[in-house]
Amino acid sequence: MTKDRTLTQSNFDALLVWLDPDRDLAAAKYEDIRAQLIRMFVYRGSLFAEELADETINRVAGKISELAGSYAGEPALYFCGVARNVYRESLKAAQAPPMPVRTADPPGVPEDPPAEYLCLEKCMESLPPESRKVILDYYEITAGEQIEGRKKLARALGIAPNALRIRAHRIRARLFACVSRCIEGKAGRRK
8 A cells, every 4th residue: 555645735835944944945945956856866767757856755745744843954865865765666666577568469350458548548538628738738848858848838837837846746646546546447347
């Protein structure tokens, strides 16, 4: 059973206060820490550096009530320690047995899309149109243009880049939960 690690507004606000009592300085520190985390994950060869950085931030924010009163060091160092654990977990997840490779069907037999794809399509259709557009636009940006492309998308939506990342994370978490339920439902019906 995985823990719910979604970032709440109250945890995010407490995290900013922990970083610095001045909101503007805290926001700058937050952005610096996030950028450092992304660089660290990219340096280690992760293909999902932004997602791992967001997961690290969510974990720290989830423990902010404990940290605010007990941790006396530099917050960026604490983030790095959590990031090491997140990275190790991502490596373990990557070592999970691969999905079996489908061999080509005989000619004339239509190929069925995998259950995961069908579930994702179903879950995408269940999103409100605005959320569906945001998540599609967010991930259509090519790797080399992510920073500038996502800044442009945030401006087009009239929100800050950080708010866009949080919104995309929440939509992604909602999709993940929906797809997981859908796949479990399909697996239960096969038995």
